[in-house]
Amino acid sequence: MSTVDDLLARRARHLPQAMSLHYDRPLHIVRGDGAYLIAADGTRYLDCINNVSHVGHANAHVAEAACRQMRMLNTNARFLYAELFDYVERLTDRLPAALSVCFLVNSGSEANELALRIARARTHRRGTVVLDGAYHGNTTSLIDISPYKFNGRGGEGCPPHVQVAATPDPYDGRFRGESSGSDYAQDVTKALERSTQAGHPAGTFITESLLGCAGQVDPPDGYLAAAYAAARAAGAVCIADEVQIGFGRMGDTFWGFETQGVVPDIVTLGKPIGNGHPLGAVVTTPEIAESFATGMEYFNTFGGNPVSCVIGSAVLDVIDSEGLQEHARRVGEHLEHGFADLAKRHQAIGDTRGRGLFRGVALVTDRQTHAPATSLARTLVQQLREEEQILLSLEGPGDNVLKLKPPMPFSEGDADRLLDALDRLLTDQGE
């Protein structure tokens, strides 16, 4: 068995420094099991990080489906095979009727990259309005529209064709209270106006419906409806980035955009869609898809291959057969009450937010100013791992939001374990 030091030495020789690791002393993982990751020393860690392993680590049904298909056929979509249509029919059936045309790709980045190409082909405009703190992927065009990257370390600032609207954060942002939904939407209108003034009228408005990298931010009611209306009035196409939040994780709804009562023009899917298998999708209307039929073929070698399709289908099977959306709703509610209860006893908890099994707990040093308790947050993450065998990551501009997005089989018992651990550690810290 390799030791952590061995692996780190091998990593240093062959992996780039631009890639990073969880924890200063990273974990050597050898096995997954539902909501758990098992380290080389046998420790079972409760995994609150891997939303990608949506229906559970090492899910047997997904593995069986993949194995069967790999032994049968894997080729590309210039040939006809039923697995592709079986899958896109099931996938589009879950989406609003208008969204019926599907491109299958190999990652969330490929999905957002393609969605951007499609929106630009539709509008003949490169201008894009994005939300502050957003991350949409790792290609050149996507870093250009990701403030999380272009304003972050190593970033080169906001490009001229991009305008940034405020994070619609009801806790920590510019606007609070009842009218904050329309106030934040008003900020999108201003960004659309700036786009025109800058000579790059917006053809695209892209957002997550529950914002991940910005700090697990759940926008106020009415926000996206008003923002979409403004974007469309300005001639832009609305893209809903569901890469982090889709496939039942919200609990009440299957998709994130449904929590805001909107129908996007383009939806992009990734991470959970294949339970870890490299898969992504772009779904749009026939009209918008037609605008992309410029005569230039879109070909994606691996996109929509039969193995990826049966894996995608198997993930939908498990979501349904195990009732994972309803499970996310129930366990999410349990967590919500639990975090609310913790907040009564621990001053460090400034805000608890999110939906279903996509949640954030903002730690603050001062409940009036909301000053981020970054150091406490980092200590907690370390202690959760070492003392409680729970894996959790941080998010948000202050690096102070505990980010909860576990595999969906995460149970009420797992929730209690996390809540008890936080209670104990915050008490020990005198918080």
Add this chain to the structure above:
Amino acid sequence: MSTVDDLLARRARHLPQAMSLHYDRPLHIVRGDGAYLIAADGTRYLDCINNVSHVGHANAHVAEAACRQMRMLNTNARFLYAELFDYVERLTDRLPAALSVCFLVNSGSEANELALRIARARTHRRGTVVLDGAYHGNTTSLIDISPYKFNGRGGEGCPPHVQVAATPDPYDGRFRGESSGSDYAQDVTKALERSTQAGHPAGTFITESLLGCAGQVDPPDGYLAAAYAAARAAGAVCIADEVQIGFGRMGDTFWGFETQGVVPDIVTLGKPIGNGHPLGAVVTTPEIAESFATGMEYFNTFGGNPVSCVIGSAVLDVIDSEGLQEHARRVGEHLEHGFADLAKRHQAIGDTRGRGLFRGVALVTDRQTHAPATSLARTLVQQLREEEQILLSLEGPGDNVLKLKPPMPFSEGDADRLLDALDRLLTDQGE
């Protein structure tokens, strides 16, 4: 069993028009087996198209490795797991010693996209010199550097930061004969000069070493060595796109760039690397990788996951255990002699070229002018399918080059079958 019409109707409802199919009457494929694809009606087709299914359709060893790992663990590279290092060590061992740092991604497009980002981070230059007819992938940045796309249907022409050098085609291009290698390299020098004059000095020179979309063109000896020297003298990084040609297909060499005796600064890998599994890689030097460590994390959710890594490793296992590189050399030589023999008897064969199991047969209406026999080529492809159960595609600007890039288990018997079929069909056509 679905009929072709059924599938086409389902396809029309849910797939975009921008995607295309092989053949006017596409094939409904249900199974793969080595170098063969099996249609729903039971017909076994000899597959000369799928270079992606490198070690053979439905390869059992690759499927077993994937199944085992899927049942065990699939997570991301922010955790440590041995499968990643086992694979990148094996992969970099096959490359020149200088190329030791590896980024794993999910497709050839993701690989070229990332390579371009790395080259630009290294040189702080966006200018790029490419070869005419080249295709490097489906992202915005890659279409910008792919003349095959930006000069093709629906294309928007060459962007200002890109300069196009001539296809180094010893048969059909501008330069012929002994000095053509340095003549074509001279054309790269001119493109580099134009880059500077246009205000976008070149930071990147990217090529395939045996050109696929340009028509299976094997550059003259000495070409890349001189072109790389010119590019480096001008301050550009040299990227070898091995997405179509790598992993032993050349026969004599494991990589395409080795046929030209050069060592690239960055190598990109895709298609055959995972036998159809979505996998790609960028390999570069520690110095260039370090230039990319700007502080901005590079994260790729699925890139380098343990399942992808064991699949990549299993592909290398099969290449070695079945001696597929030597097999490609031997069968390739057999094809070379066979095509040369056909060319003696059939005037329509203007040129036969390529290496190993990556070959082209250019069909012409006139051996003096090299006028493309496009119509004959299309007829042959149709007849090969219908009368001979052989699948073959066309390539090149005249759509007249029979493109041969079968799964590597393609045997001498398969080669004879193809040669006999071509002989018979050309004779019947009076060619």
